[in-house]
Amino acid sequence: MQTFSYRSVSTVEEALAALASPTARALGGGTDLIPMVREGRRQADLVVDVKGIPELGRLEIDAQGNLTIGAAVALHRVYGHPEVARRWPGLVDAASLIGGTAVQGRATLGGNLCTASPAGDSIPALIVHGATLIVAGPAGRRSIPVAAFCIGPGRTVLGPGELLIAIQVPAPRPRSGAAYLRFIPRNEMDIAVASSGVALQLDAEGHIAAIDVALGAVGPTPIVVADAAALALGQAPSAEMAAKLGAAATAAARPIDDVRGTAAHRKRLVDVLTRRAFMAALHRIG
Amino acid sequence: MSTLAVTTTLNGETVTFLCEPHETLLTALRDRLMLTGTKEGCSNGNCGACNVILDGTLVNSCLVLAAEVDGHQITTIEGIAGPNGLHPLQTSFLENAALQCGICTPGFIVASKALLDKNPQPTEREVRHWLAGNLCRCTGYDKIVRAVLEAASAGATKE
Numbered sequence: 001m002q003t004f005s006y007r008s009v010s011t012v013e014e015a016l017a018a019l020a021s022p023t024a025r026a027l028g029g030g031t032d033l034i035p036m037v038r039e040g041r042r043q044a045d046l047v048v049d050v051k052g053i054p055e056l057g058r059l060e061i062d063a064q065g066n067l068t069i070g071a072a073v074a075l076h077r078v079y080g081h082p083e084v085a086r087r088w089p090g091l092v093d094a095a096s097l098i099g100g101t102a103v104q105g106r107a108t109l110g111g112n113l114c115t116a117s118p119a120g121d122s123i124p125a126l127i128v129h130g131a132t133l134i135v136a137g138p139a140g141r142r143s144i145p146v147a148a149f150c151i152g153p154g155r156t157v158l159g160p161g162e163l164l165i166a167i168q169v170p171a172p173r174p175r176s177g178a179a180y181l182r183f184i185p186r187n188e189m190d191i192a193v194a195s196s197g198v199a200l201q202l203d204a205e206g207h208i209a210a211i212d213v214a215l216g217a218v219g220p221t222p223i224v225v226a227d228a229a230a231l232a233l234g235q236a237p238s239a240e241m242a243a244k245l246g247a248a249a250t251a252a253a254r255p256i257d258d259v260r261g262t263a264a265h266r267k268r269l270v271d272v273l274t275r276r277a278f279m280a281a282l283h284r285i286g
Numbered sequence: 287m288s289t290l291a292v293t294t295t296l297n298g299e300t301v302t303f304l305c306e307p308h309e310t311l312l313t314a315l316r317d318r319l320m321l322t323g324t325k326e327g328c329s330n331g332n333c334g335a336c337n338v339i340l341d342g343t344l345v346n347s348c349l350v351l352a353a354e355v356d357g358h359q360i361t362t363i364e365g366i367a368g369p370n371g372l373h374p375l376q377t378s379f380l381e382n383a384a385l386q387c388g389i390c391t392p393g394f395i396v397a398s399k400a401l402l403d404k405n406p407q408p409t410e411r412e413v414r415h416w417l418a419g420n421l422c423r424c425t426g427y428d429k430i431v432r433a434v435l436e437a438a439s440a441g442a443t444k445e
């Protein structure tokens with residue numbers, strides 16, 4: 001392991017002061033950062049532990065039903081929260097897929113987002129739930145729609161010295177449902193070969209009033225299936241609609257061949273996963 | 287890179303130790319505190335041999351910096367047996383021959399303890415799901431799962 005200094009901070013101001021150094025890195029659960037630093041895939045002279053900042057440890061649903069998850073909240077707290085599990089099922093699907101129990105005891109959504117892996121499981125789920133990220137930096141605070149956060153493998157729009165504070169997830173709309181599914185060769189503990197998240201809302205007549213589809217591991221960043229709305233809005237959900245959405249997912253995917261799978265396999269997978277996630281999201285309405 | 291003093295509650299006792307800022311909890315436990323029951327398999331979060339319980343939550347000690355546990359509570363495999371002898375999980379692992387070489391065993395027992403603390407009567411499916419982060423190269427897992435289920439039902443009949 002390379003050597004570095006360690007500092008635990010308890011306020012955002014302290015964190016920003018420490019992160020002003022270009023060789024400083026924020027530490028959430030450490031499940032990405034610690035192995036990366038050990039293996040020399042990341043440089044760090046100073047590791048700034050942000051878990052002691054109360055705002056980053058919040059997990060709250062406000063009076064309007066919106067959810068705020070501090071960037072340093074461990075995944076087991078997210079899926080272990082009964083109200084969160086009931087209202088944001090797509091997010092909970094993703095949070096309970098990341099690693100195994102011991103990884104989930106530490107890993108955070110903030111770390112999953114900032115690692116910006118093309119296969120990061122929380123990101124497509126947060127996209128379809130319409131999440132917004134709150135970021136603090138030397139120039140103050142700003143908010144970023146999660147769909148605009150990742151710009152390449154391991155790259156985000158975070159500027160130097162910026163800290164992710166929280167993830168805000170809007171209250172689920174009436175008559176809505178969501179699901180996130182991935183394919184891995186074993187049942188647990190692997191990185192997605194491909195994944196798909198779907199969130200949808202029905203109107204009072206049972207027609208699709210809103211739909212969002214986002215894919216993981218089939219491009220340099222998570223991919224939003226922009227055609228989904230045109231294919232589905234105003235119509236009654238059906239198996240044919242699921243098939244059309246699957247085809248749109250295949251068309252939107254930009255996969256590569258790598259150790260986990262071929263591009264052709266991944267295109268086929270996002271078709272199947274999108275159809276299944278659509279049906280699962282539909283079944284969850286009610 | 288100055289050496290840090292870390293104070294923690296380790297298996298119920300307050301302990302202060304020195305460590306380097308980049309040292310993992312796994313290294314500190316094994317090489318500084320001589321608690322070598324916690325094993326190193328992969329050092330990247332994949333095998334679970336290094337599992338410990340940190341403030342009631344199961345974690346991989348290879349993915350925690352020793353400096354991070356200042357002011358926190360840790361239970362290692364050395365803290366699982368009670369004053370009157372082995373923990374029911376330990377007895378059940380022995381009775382079910384749920385180990386061969388034994389390197390994965392401390393991790394499995396610590397992980398299983400964390401499961402039973404949360405869910406005293408897990409189903410087989412729940413046990414397998416919970417233990418998915420623990421690898422065993424020898425047993426084929428069935429005996430481990432049986433040992434955990436048996437310890438759980440033994441715990442239930444005691445109450």
Ligand SMILES: Cc1cc2nc3c(=O)[nH]c(=O)nc-3n(C[C@H](O)[C@H](O)[C@H](O)COP(=O)(O)OP(=O)(O)OC[C@H]3O[C@@H](n4cnc5c(N)ncnc54)[C@H](O)[C@@H]3O)c2cc1C
Nearest residue numbers: 026028029030031032033099108111112114120121164331
């Ligand atoms: C065995 C194993 C299995 C895994 N399986 C999966 C999986 O199935 N799916 C998946 O998506 N991932 C997986 N991961 C990767 C990892 O666990 C997740 O990406 C996790 O969510 C990272 O969160 P963390 O809190 O541990 O991040 P950390 O390691 O603490 O940080 C990750 C990165 O984000 C930065 N960072 C952290 N917090 C902030 C912040 N608040 N502001 C700015 N930057 C920040 C850090 O500087 C670092 O660069 C796995 C990892 C392991 C070890």
Ligand code: FES
Nearest residue numbers: 327328329334348
């Ligand atoms: S040594 Fe920590 S998970 Fe393998």
Ligand code: FES
Nearest residue numbers: 386388422423424
């Ligand atoms: S008994 Fe040998 S690895 Fe499990």
